[in-house]
Amino acid sequence: MHMKHLLLLPIVLLLLGCELVYQHPEPGTFTHVAIGLNYRGTNASALSGTINDAREQEAAFASLFSNRDSSAYLMLQKGSSDDSYDNPSSPSLPTRERVTTLLSALVENQQEQDLLLITYSGHGMEDGSWVLAPDDASGTIFLDATTVDPSLLLSVDELFALLAPSKGTTLLIIDSCYAGNFVLESGTSVSLIDPRSIFSDAYEAYFSKGSYEKKVFVMAATTADNTSKEPIGGSHIHGYFTEALLGGLGWDEESQSLLNKPSSLSLDGLYCYIMENQRIKLSGTYQAFYQHPTIVGGPLDLVLCQDVN
Template structure:
């Protein structure tokens, strides 16, 4: 008991309030919303992704009314043809989220950021088994699969590519990912304050987490809909339909979709709190025997959490 007391006192004296949360700032907020329905392509159509992207944009816009807020939306919706069929919207959609457009938008936002700024990137769409985002194809026919049945490499934006780009940002970056295998963006760690169970070595794990160079220098924060080995789901019915993860996330932000307003909160909001809210309120189990019937959100590890509002 004596060693824990000494360690605790040392942490308090050396770290103060910085232990849990980085100092919040009032810099500019940038937002990039990416959503794909895959209508008109050769992969399964998703019904909730466009709703996810649009409502997240509204929620964050309302959350940051007192700060400079800039939002870019890249959406793939499909094209209603004259015969009533759904075609691919390559030639009619200037905001189609192709890999080239997504990278171009991210590069411009990262370049505009200062140290006190925050960049929020939301992605709602299909995820490849390695976590890569499946973006809109550059071909007029909307084909995502090749003749050999493989995903075309030109539509995949990998974890490594995104990490390298976002790692150049001078401010803070938050990725909110609602896609299958999104946990591939999360570095394996037992150091997150969100994940530490009660055990005798709690203080030592806390100490190790705080002084871990890898965790302290992580280029961005991530909250993902599921683990690296599981899929992300959306309900079959409802109006409007949202992914289970995004629905809970919107509620955690305080967004009332019916009234189109943000519910007033009495205390600050940070990423750890939002994560716990999602885990407790998403309308699908977080664990089970069959991965088809559950999904568990994941969050970046480390001793600090991102302050979103206060």
């Protein structure tokens, strides 16, 4: 081994054993934008668990962050009881314009100590783009048998560009097909969930300029090349990923409340819980029968709550 690497090895091993934890010195505001679409009333395939996902994540995180000055925006596309499309003028309908306008305003007003959580449950394109709600009464998503209206899509690059001016911390939790496209950048950092084996890469990731500046954290339901799944039948459905996530937060389905609120919880800890408790396999031969959640790796972990006593 090169002498330089020999000298640096003890330092890196120490850091690998003592994960840096990102905490705000003083808790700021907590804002949650919960987006869920089931596509009823559109010409896209309907999803069964997404509205439950959005509603219950909004309630669970509101309880988790009840000690902060909090606000929430629940944006749902759920169709009507007769399977007709939503009222396009509804201010909570998650059209592309409404979502981007809201996020831009929230980012502009965000301060360094604030946390913005964005959760999305809905369809995802192969490049990871979100399929948002049409803004007209027809509810048209597919222009023809294979073409999705491009004006409805919010791409990975576009979303990150919206978040770039933020002074605070942003957490993206995404339950959609190909959601792993949002975490591809984690290939340039060390994931403490799945550490790299090459020493030089570890050194560069920890000590390169800007290693500690990232304030956008991402956890996604699946990899960039696989779909996200939900049970085919049932009376109260969630996506498999979101179901496990809610369990990690201490959510109780029967009472629809956070009965077992954790005293301390980090994003990495929540990810580990999901990996251990998700009701669908993490790997396999056929992609239709498994999905593997992903997370932006690196030397920083985001503390969601912590007992100060």
